[in-house]
Amino acid sequence: MTRVCVVGGGGYVGLGYAVALAELGHTVVGLDIDAARVDQLNQGDSPIFEAGLPEMLERNLASGRLRFTADYANAVPEAEIVFLCTGTPSLSDGEADLRQVRAAATSIGAHLASGRSTIIVNKSTMPVGAAELVAGIVAEHAPQGASYAVVSNPEFLREGRVLHDILHPDRVVLGGDDPRAVATVAALYEPLGAPILRTDHRSAELIKYAANAFLATKISFINDIARLCERLGADVTIVAGGIGADPRIGPRFLNAGIGFGGSCFPKDVGALTRMTEGAGLHPGLLRAVLEINRDAQRRFVTRADQLLGGLDGRIVALWGLAFKEGTDDLRESPSVAVAEMMQERGAQLRAHDPAALANAARRLPWVTLCDDLYETTRGADAVALCTPWPEYAAADLKRVAALMRGDLFLDGRNFLGPRPVEAAGLRYVGIGRGARPALDAGLASLVGG
Numbered sequence: 543m544t545r546v547c548v549v550g551g552g553g554y555v556g557l558g559y560a561v562a563l564a565e566l567g568h569t570v571v572g573l574d575i576d577a578a579r580v581d582q583l584n585q586g587d588s589p590i591f592e593a594g595l596p597e598m599l600e601r602n603l604a605s606g607r608l609r610f611t612a613d614y615a616n617a618v619p620e621a622e623i624v625f626l627c628t629g630t631p632s633l634s635d636g637e638a639d640l641r642q643v644r645a646a647a648t649s650i651g652a653h654l655a656s657g658r659s660t661i662i663v664n665k666s667t668m669p670v671g672a673a674e675l676v677a678g679i680v681a682e683h684a685p686q687g688a689s690y691a692v693v694s695n696p697e698f699l700r701e702g703r704v705l706h707d708i709l710h711p712d713r714v715v716l717g718g719d720d721p722r723a724v725a726t727v728a729a730l731y732e733p734l735g736a737p738i739l740r741t742d743h744r745s746a747e748l749i750k751y752a753a754n755a756f757l758a759t760k761i762s763f764i765n766d767i768a769r770l771c772e773r774l775g776a777d778v779t780i781v782a783g784g785i786g787a788d789p790r791i792g793p794r795f796l797n798a799g800i801g802f803g804g805s806c807f808p809k810d811v812g813a814l815t816r817m818t819e820g821a822g823l824h825p826g827l828l829r830a831v832l833e834i835n836r837d838a839q840r841r842f843v844t845r846a847d848q849l850l851g852g853l854d855g856r857i858v859a860l861w862g863l864a865f866k867e868g869t870d871d872l873r874e875s876p877s878v879a880v881a882e883m884m885q886e887r888g889a890q891l892r893a894h895d896p897a898a899l900a901n902a903a904r905r906l907p908w909v910t911l912c913d914d915l916y917e918t919t920r921g922a923d924a925v926a927l928c929t930p931w932p933e934y935a936a937a938d939l940k941r942v943a944a945l946m947r948g949d950l951f952l953d954g955r956n957f958l959g960p961r962p963v964e965a966a967g968l969r970y971v972g973i974g975r976g977a978r979p980a981l982d983a984g985l986a987s988l989v990g991g
């Protein structure tokens with residue numbers, strides 16, 4: 543079993559890896575510079591909303607395989623492998639901000655043990671060339687006699703499914719030029735049974751950005767088709783089902799709606815755009831992906847404005863604030879963008895979210911937040927469903943209709959579909975549903991709703 547240190551061990555990615563590697567039997571120290579967070583974690587209290595995390599955290603703390611510290615001297619010297627999982631937020635021009643990575647690499651270098659060899663695993667999403675950057679910083683600060691190698695190992699975790707995705711990866715990507723270091727890191731992953739792709743640093747780094755950009759492109763593609771569906775009288779859910787049935791296209795990430803958000807897609811597409819420009823190339827496709835995404839939220843608000851005869855003074859029940867279901871994360875949330883645009887146009891917002899209300903109280907103090915979904919609809923002119931939480935599919939829509947003063951139901955995620963909403967006497971407006979065709983039975987069953 544390996545002695546691992548996870549730097550950035552209090553964040554989404556770092557905490558996930560710290561806990562999961564301990565679960566696999568390794569001895570893990572999670573390092574975070576936030577001492578209060580470290581205390582909280584050592585008491586078994588997870589600062590992050592993730593399925594299965596509290597239980598796995600508690601179990602591995604109790605087993606003695608996992609502990610947290612804010613002190614590099616207490617974590618790095620004895621580690622065989624150091625995972626670098628600090629954040630890489632966006633600068634205002636889209637470029638990745640590497641300050642946390644630089645600071646972490648400096649401290650890792652300074653605390654490497656002399657006479658020992660340590661592997662540093664770059665997990666953070668970093669622009670192409672980051673492995674050389676990290677290696678250079680570590681070299682500058684490492685004591686004499688310490689040897690080290692850097693391995694690039696991008697992560698493909700989805701928020702809300704972090705532990706699942708770590709323990710059941712579809713592939714593991716390892717980039718590096720030191721075959722022994724790559725083999726040591728590969729051995730950590732072998733028990734998970736996923737294919738391991740070994741490559742050079744730069745290809746590994748680009749795989750991460752290209753994967754996120756491709757998924758974001760799928761979403762913007764279908765949102766562009768949704769726009770066309772509205773004009774031409776077609777239904778985008780049927781079109782998505784029809785194209786997704788081709789295995790070369792695949793059905794996933796073709797849900798039209800108010801667009802993508804979160805801490806990854808907007809940031810990574812922005813950073814890839816900057817990288818493309820920096821390489822002297824024109825990032826036409828990537829720019830279009832971001833533009834279509836922003837437009838998806840604007841169009842939703844404009845639609846609400848038109849259908850309500852103006853948003854000024856209207857009461858809108860906002861269902862869902864998190865950037866997607868299964869998380870309390872509001873970062874770059876399309877729902878938040880919609881809330882802000884509606885508020886600017888004078889709407890009064892009453893919002894519900896099963897997990898994100900505490901974060902929303904800080905971020906959106908001007909929105910009335912309701913623990914109870916039905917409370918949002920009392921006297922509302924419209925419901926705007928922005929995050930597809932399963933709870934909303936189970937809502938009693940007759941009760942909703944009775945509580946509202948208007949009858950408009952805007953489904954920003956094509957989540958409920960027209961049938962249950964119209965059966966409750968409400969007016970349904972989805973995304974890209976320009977027609978109500980007589981559904982072909984085969985396709986209808988492919989797409990549901």
Ligand code: UGA
Pocket residue numbers: 667697698699700701702754757761794795796797798799800801802803804805806807810865866867
């Ligand atoms: C994404 C990737 O899916 C992960 O593989 C990657 O590791 C991660 O970013 C990262 O770079 O760390 P995540 O941000 O958790 O994961 O969220 P997704 O589940 O991919 O959803 C992103 C956004 O796209 C959400 O706002 C979601 O509502 C939206 N979306 C997704 C759509 O609008 N339509 C779809 O068909 C699918």
